[in-house]
Amino acid sequence: MRYQRPKGTADILPDEAKKWTYVEETARMLFNDYRYQEIRTPMFENFDVFSRTSGDTSDIVTKEMYDFKDKGDRHMSLRPEGTAGVVRAFVENKLYGPEHPRPIKVFYMGSMFRYERPQSGRQREFHQIGVEAFGSNEPELDVEVMAMGMDLLSHFGLSGLKLTINSLGDQASRAAYRQALIDYLDPHFDELSEDSKVRLHKNPLRVLDSKDKHDQEIVKGAPSILDYLNEDSKKHFDQVKHLLDALKIPYVIDPDMVRGLDYYTHTIFEIMVDSKALGEGYTTICAGGRYNGLVEQLGGPEMPGIGFGLGMERLMVLMEAQKVKFPVLDQLDAYVVGIGEQTSLETLQIVQSLRSDGFAADRDYLDRKPKAQFKTANKLNAQFTITIGESELKAKTANVKSMASGKEVTVPISEILQDFDTVLTKYFNDKEID
Ligand code: ATP
Ligand code: MG
Numbered sequence: 001m002r003y004q005r006p007k008g009t010a011d012i013l014p015d016e017a018k019k020w021t022y023v024e025e026t027a028r029m030l031f032n033d034y035r036y037q038e039i040r041t042p043m044f045e046n047f048d049v050f051s052r053t054s055g056d057t058s059d060i061v062t063k064e065m066y067d068f069k070d071k072g073d074r075h076m077s078l079r080p081e082g083t084a085g086v087v088r089a090f091v092e093n094k095l096y097g098p099e100h101p102r103p104i105k106v107f108y109m110g111s112m113f114r115y116e117r118p119q120s121g122r123q124r125e126f127h128q129i130g131v132e133a134f135g136s137n138e139p140e141l142d143v144e145v146m147a148m149g150m151d152l153l154s155h156f157g158l159s160g161l162k163l164t165i166n167s168l169g170d171q172a173s174r175a176a177y178r179q180a181l182i183d184y185l186d187p188h189f190d191e192l193s194e195d196s197k198v199r200l201h202k203n204p205l206r207v208l209d210s211k212d213k214h215d216q217e218i219v220k221g222a223p224s225i226l227d228y229l230n231e232d233s234k235k236h237f238d239q240v241k242h243l244l245d246a247l248k249i250p251y252v253i254d255p256d257m258v259r260g261l262d263y264y265t266h267t268i269f270e271i272m273v274d275s276k277a278l279g280e281g282y283t284t285i286c287a288g289g290r291y292n293g294l295v296e297q298l299g300g301p302e303m304p305g306i307g308f309g310l311g312m313e314r315l316m317v318l319m320e321a322q323k324v325k326f327p328v329l330d331q332l333d334a335y336v337v338g339i340g341e342q343t344s345l346e347t348l349q350i351v352q353s354l355r356s357d358g359f360a361a362d363r364d365y366l367d368r369k370p371k372a373q374f375k376t377a378n379k380l381n382a383q384f385t386i387t388i389g390e391s392e393l394k395a396k397t398a399n400v401k402s403m404a405s406g407k408e409v410t411v412p413i414s415e416i417l418q419d420f421d422t423v424l425t426k427y428f429n430d431k432e433i434d
Contacts, residue, residue, distance in 0.1 A: 008116065008124025010313075019316065019326050024109055026155055027129050031107045034148050036131050039106040041085040047075040053084040053294060055262025057203045064114035066124075078113035081261070082130040082309055083291065084298070090134060091300035102135030109312075121278045121314040130288075132307035134295065139239035142267040142290060142306055147249055149271055149286045149308050156315070157324045158273065162282065163251040165240070165269045168205075168225060168258065169233035171293070174265070177228035178204055188218045208258045224255040233266065240267050259289060263297070266290040267306070277321035278314060285318065286310040331434065333359040334420070335377035339370045339389035346388050346413060350398070353417045377403070383434055384424075386416065402432040 005011060012020060028038070047067050054060045066078040079085050086108060090096065095104050109129045116122055131148065133141055146163060153161055168174055181204040189197065193212040200207060208219050229237060244251050251269075259268045268289030272282040288308025295303040319326075334354055338347035347363050354361035362380070364373045370387075377385050387399040398416060400423065401408040409427045416423055424433050 006124070008118040010123060010125075016316075018329060019319070020312070022326050022329060023156065023312070023315065023319075024129070027107075027109070027152055030148070030152050030155060031131065034105070034144065036105040036107045036133070036148075039086060039089065039108050040110070041082075041089045041108065042079075043111060044076050044078050045085050045088060047077045049084050049088050049298070050077050050080060053087070053261070053263050053297060054080070055203060055206075057199045057206055058261055060114065060261070064116055066113045066115060080114045081112055082108050082110070082128055083132060083261075083263075083294070083307055086130075086132050086307075087291075087294050087298050087300070087305065090132075091295060091298050096134065096295070096301055096303050103133045103141060104135055105131070105133045107131045119279070121283065121311065121317050123313055127312035128309045129312060130307060130309040132305060134303055134305045137236075137292065137304040139236055139243060139267075142240050143243040143247065143249075145288065145306050145308060146244070146251075146267075146269055147247060149269075149288070149310065150249060152310070153271060153286065153315075156319055158318060158322055160273050160275070162272045162274075163244075163249065163269060164254045164257060164272060165244075165251050165267060166225070166254055166257040167229060167233060167237035167240075167266055168264055168268060168289075169229040169237075170265055173225075173229045173233045174205070176230075177223070177225045180223045180228060181205065181207070184222050185218070191218060203262065205258045208256050219256060222256070225258075226253075226255045236266055259287065263291040263294045264289040265292045269308070271310075273318060275318055275321050277317050283314065285314040331360060332362060332380045332382045334361045334384040334386055335373070335380060335382035336361060336363040337370060337373040337377065337385055337387040338363065339387065340393075341367070342390070343388045343393055346393065346398075350386060350388075350413070350416055354420050357420050359420055383432075388413070400427065402428055404434075405432050407432065 050065060051061050060080045065080055068076055070076050086106060107130065110127065111125050112128050113125055115124060118124060131145065133145060150161065150163060182200065185200055185204060185207060189200065191214065192200065193210060193215050196207045196210050196212065196215050207215060208222065210216060257268060257270065270284040271286040272284050274282050286308055290304065290306040292304040295301065295305055336347045336350050338344055351361045351363045374385065382403055384403065385401045392398055396413050397410050398413050399408055400411050407428065411423055411427065
């Protein structure tokens with residue numbers, strides 16, 4: 001029997017994982033600058049947490065959810081997205097309480113699960129980096145969240161990003177629009193795809209999001225939601241645009257964009273990029289928006305929220321395609337070469353001592369000849385080699401060599417064990433110490 005990973009999942013091997021770490025660490029630093037703190041929630045939740053919030057007609061609930069009954073007959077689901085679980089945690093732990101200064105700003109990173117047809121940048125287990133901010137309805141916060149998404153992606157040196165925005169307005173605006181949309185779509189009912197027929201009366205906005213080509217043709221003539229925004233909603237959206245302009249963040253308005261989840265209100269946005277590596281045309285890598293009713297829906301007080309989710313896999317495909325340089329994070333400071341079996345104890349002591357001084361150090365564990373050990377040191381790009389042969393062992397010294405300059409010095413082993421930092425500054429210059 002040969003075992004294979006489940007369809008739509010990926011093994012992230014060490015060379016690739018290094019890049020992931022770099023992306024995640026960069027995101028952590030940036031989120032810290034914006035004062036967002038990490039939150040970690042369970043990978044599975046009660047099915048209802050997602051079905052209630054995403055909407056019965058959403059792709060997620062109708063087709064994509066990994067749900068199951070556990071041994072206690074509870075209906076559970078692997079999380080298909082991050083927001084619902086974060087909001088559930090927010091409510092359950094009463095983060096809306098007066099002791100938490102508002103807005104409450106959090107971020108998360110982790111696996112999400114959707115039963116989809118796997119392709120480039122689309123998997124069944126995938127990873128998102130996401131943020132949520134609760135407790136402010138100010139357009140300034142909408143703009144902060146969008147700016148942060150753009151900032152993060154530009155930090156990685158990506159080019160050709162396009163920020164697309166729209167507004168779904170508040171509940172009243174949406175209700176007015178909903179009726180107008182039904183009135184427009186009803187005469188086309190017979191031409192619509194099966195999915196859209198079902199959605200037309202349950203959730204007509206979703207028809208705008210249809211991936212069916214013919215549906216998309218029909219949708220082109222539909223009324224625009226922007227014409228149905230009431231005064232407050234219009235004011236909010238105008239201010240968002242004004243602030244984006246003021247921050248010189250370019251954007252385009254797409255009045256047909258609705259997003260796949262039911263809980264959005266007011267500003268919604270997607271950051272897209274046109275890259276062949278992810279298929280024809282523009283692909284969304286980061287998406288989000290305001291969800292002013294969601295906290296209440298999950299049993300909390302009335303409290304506005306806004307956030308985004310960014311797909312790690314798509315980001316990695318894009319960075320690869322745009323040949324973004326990843327900094328080397330795994331520098332090997334020293335490789336300790338032992339010549340002859342009797343040096344094994346000393347080399348082990350030195351390696352351990354270097355590590356406890358904060359240096360990345362390694363040695364041979366396969367009893368290999370000196371030549372093979374030096375070759376490894378070279379291959380691993382070690383900054384220094386520390387060599388002990390028979391004569392060094394007798395003299396209780398080691399040969400320390402800078403691989404950059406070729407300079408070699410003989411140093412008492414005791415000095416190395418004492419503090420390798422001191423050895424470096426005593427015998428080598430700045431250029432040799434990276
Ligand atoms: P799409 O229209 O491409 O299916 P979506 O609207 O379902 O996207 P969201 O729920 O908004 O996606 O998720 C936000 C981001 O998460 C997406 O922009 C994408 O980068 C990523 N994402 C979503 N589904 C997947 C998946 N199956 N595999 C990899 N990344 C995904
Ligand atoms: Mg989807």
